[in-house]
Amino acid sequence: MEFNSIKTGFFSMEIGLKDSIPTFAGGLGVLAGDALKSCADLQLPVGGLTLLYRKGYFRQRIEQGRQTEEEQSWDPSEELKKLDNRVVVRIKGEDVHIGCWMYELEGVTGQKRPVLFLDPDTEQNSDYFRRVCDRLYQGDQKDRIAQEMILGIGGVKMLQSLGYSIEKYHMNEGHTSFLALELLRKLAETSDDYSKRLDSVRSMCVFTTHTPVPAGHDRFDKGLVTEMAGEYLPPEPEARIFDGNELNMTHLGLRFSGYINGVARKHSRVSKKMFPEHDIESITNGVHLRTWISEPFRKLFDRYIMEWQEDPFSLRAALNIPEQDIWDAHMCAKKMLLDDVNERTGIGMDMDAFTIGFARRFVMYKRPDLIFHDLERLRKIAREKGAVQIIFSGKAHPGDSAGKGLIDQITDIQQQVNQADDNINVAFLDNYNMKIAKRMISGCDIWLNNPRRPHEASGTSGMKAALNGVPHFSTLDGWWLEGHIEDITGWCIGLHPKDPKFDEDVSPDDEAEDFYDKLESNILPVFYDDKDRWQKIMRNCIAINGSFFNTHRMMQQYVMEAYFK
Template identity: 35%
Template sequence: MGTQPNYPHIVKGRRLGAYMRIAIMQNEVVMMQKSGAVYFSAEFGLDESLPIYSGGLGILAGDHIKAAADQNVPLTGVGIFYGHGYFQQRIDEGGSQQHLYPKVDLNASIYPVQLVQDENGQPLIIEVPIAGRLVYAKAWSVQVGSVTVYLLNTDVESNSEADRRLTDTLYPSEQGIRISQEILLGIGGTRLIAALGIQPDVWHMNEGHCAFLTFERIRMLSAAGVPFQTALEVVKASTVFTTHTPVPAGHDVFSIDLMDRFFSDYYWQLGTDRDGVLSLGQMNGAFNMTRLAVSTSSKVNGVSKLHGVVTQDLFHHWMPHIPRQDIPVDAITNGIHIGTWLADGMKGLFDRYLQYDWSIRTAEPEVWSPVHDIPSSELWEAHLEAKSSMIQSFNLPLSTSNGGPLIIGFARRFATYKRALLIFSDPDRLARILGDSERPVCLVFSGKAHPSDGPGQELIRRIVELSREERFKGRVFIVENYAMDKAKKLVQGVDVWLNTPIKPMEASGTSGQKAAVNGVLNCSVLDGWWAEGYNGRNGWAIDGSADGDVGVNGEHQAKLDSEALYRLLEEEIIPLYYKRDEDQGLPADWVNKMKESICSLAPLFNTHRMISDYWNKVYLKASARGQRFASDGFEVASRVAAYKQFIRNNWSGVRVRKVDILADHSGRIGLHKTAFRAEIVLGAIWLRDVRIEAVGSDGRQGIWKVKLEPVQQEAKGVYIYEGSSFDRSINFWKANVNVRVTPISPDFANDFEMELASWGFQ
């Protein structure tokens, strides 16, 4: 390719030589049944030597796999092997991002993958139906401890040249290739699992890219004679879904015409008609992969507490008759695999001062308490060692003498909502902050913008342009070709990790967690995980509004946030960093803050805690539910399917005819309390198959509910319900009260599984 020109403001990319130290599996795959969970993801960031990831979703998936291996959780990963990986980034002299796609040579010994073979020693080939033709895929395997990850690839001689290229690159922009990859992942991945003889108890969809796996599972049951609605209940019972995207634009949507082109020969195989299949994901005249995932899962979770609420808001648009607070979405906050991201020097320090088995007990707060007792000089020295390593690796013209300049890192995908330029809102003020000869500060940026994201690429170009201005020379740097190797150096070596997204658009974010365990302090908008992690002593919160409300326009919010960031830098962060202890010459208060950051954040935001949450809160429950629905010839699934069909057929006749609120009234089933009385028409539906509730706003963004019980039958299918409450804190004024009818069943995964509700006041 020739010699790359040397631009002093750009740190050129190069491999740092850290290869994955994991075992290679044997050539032959032993065909055996295996219980546990199967984890589907479009990308896996296992190690920099496998460039099959683009960013946070893949890194999280890789850390999930490693944590499962550490904890001996029975898990199998399924993804795609991208022959050219995600693009390699080069930044030219003009600051433009160049996209390079070097082919990954799997014959090279550096790649820890093995071709999957059948019992005859031949490559295992999977047939995948795509747009009326069969596409053939081989599989590669990666062994991570006890966990195997299988990766499909279509570079097979039997395929046409176009089909051989289907799995070349990650997240292509062309919709036909995109849907082909998702069919390969979902349908092909499910066929691969069957071919390997693996029989999972739980199917975990990591984001909606893989949701077509539910189609294939229904098809397989249909081929065995199971009716469509029963098959849907069987699949739903054992399927769980993690969503990572807090904005509608981040969810995969395909036109109905495209769906017809790719599935016209497949629809009927699911045991229903075209409309029945499309109804699982159809939204606003298109097919939404997240909607498909929700429709076919018994459990849905976001990746932080705040993201759980944001996802409820998003899904509320799909289910406007269900209050946001009742939308069945839970939250399991993301964490990091500490063993992957911890600097060697910091690990050595923990090995000396923490309990001998600390690395396998990272989720226990008491394990981290001894960090407070580590001599400040040793913790500071370990940090400076990582800082020096980063500076040398990136050829930064900086020194760590006396701690060196305060280095602030900003590294992540360049998307406009992450606001990479927020810190440049007032260039003159920033120049004064960075250029103080007594207290110098440097900014180090890194990240890629998607090849189709023009505004994201413009952010990179603008930062390069700013780095050349005289006032920012030697103070602003950009490291190109951001990937796991660069990320490790940055989260280990900078002093402050900066995060400035538009709240609440950061689902979780984990880069700041990686920084925190290395003693790097976070300065972030209170979004994603930081809304849970910040305690006032372990970093800084950028909160540009007096009450934390984000309900202002974007430009004004950016002004408020940038002002808050400048104030933090000028009044708190920089003075604290340069404040030295007279005896040791150390920034003692800064080091104490580092200790607080590690102790308060490490035990909460790690994948050992995260995988434990998934195992106990998700996998075990889904496994038990799935087995119950599939047992005895699918008896429970068949019963639930018939029950739901009956409810749907008769729901139009359900209505709340009359509601009375009787303050301090002695009702039939209550004492002197606020009482509610409602006349409910149920028609053919049995009165025990519904829940009747008085519902209202509590005035604090929450809702209150009072259950009503049947007290008499007025006529055939018409009942009187009453209920009451002692809670005097609730304002039971009539405008704040409604009565709701919802179908219920002990076999439902949640109270709103059918997404049906009938209200008194529509």
């Protein structure tokens, strides 16, 4: 691989490439991995940078209905190539030596792109710094600052050490924003004009914000940042590094970036209200086709759409695929899922029963429990309109007691329902990962997503389901505002944007009522009694949403609008 083949460094706190490299926690990391896979497919000059977490995120177990966490240790030498290059980052007045591992992503044409994993576990470092990157998203503020300095500052230095001539630095969320301070410091060696240095840094930096939830933006105490990273803080007062007595990592990235975007149109508008000082564009997220299309649909597309791997837009030709062939592929994927569920849980799910999927991070605003808001109503619908099966999977952050409480609640309801009902079955698959996700998004009959608006920046699981012909059922937030066509690509829960009350707070009671009404009157009757219409909806999902909501289109937008602007 030639060093000059990489012109953009894509920095992300987590990158999800595959389950055997457990350096990701969820959607942010999987999206980063999908983006880099598309860069390899499209032969774009982009390489990825992240940290090497030797104990991963965590392995989840459900014991007596409760989440417990175990270490997720792995051996990087089995997956990655260790490089000889070392760089030094000064943290709290101490030289911290950073090593590097590389994974080569091979695209559909055979072209390869590097993903670099920065590793402070070197013999020159103290035990604290050797272990500081062991785990993702855990530890105190001191640990997080050290991790983010290693990624941002160490990442810039490592790219230079490896000989890459980087023209753009893409900050995938605020965790990576220290890279801007290293660029600014480096420019100070040749210029004492701060405004010119600032303009130069901005011309090199792209920032993507991924969450409208305030808790998702890192904030660090000013005194602690000064103690840890003081040597990288610019002395000029106009640098505006701090907001009062804290460092907001999102604000830092925004101030030093020449191009800023949200990850869906609605999210961009929400972000502009959160950060009114900045112009924020919109590039809607996508998913990587070859990663998320199930084997039955891969065979189907190979038969009818020869160029689907190179050109995702060609999936619009799915409108020409016979509906029965789409149904047959779906039933193969459904059998794979239910065989797995039944083997793991012993519940005995039925191939003919309508199966709902819900899998993602368990956090309050995503509301996995909304489907059980009125359990008696759900039971009545299942008795009168047809059996309903619900499969859940997902992790709560170890420190999120409310998220863990949601898992407790779901597993309690699972026990209660499965013992009492013949028409409702509930399963919870523990240790959610990419393998489980792929099984679920392709094998369920419908994909459920009901975040509290406007907290969903984008969401991507419904895009993955659409690739496999699975309709979406969701509140109108994130990407679904762009992909939703009622009764054509799926169904919405709650108010439509044309409703004058759309931007007002909506009662969960009203949204749950709409969920049950749609399930009873619009969805189950079509699934059970009008298979021709259901199969047309499945075909629409592939042709309309699968052809657009993919990372090939997404990365082409980044190239045109951000990288080479």
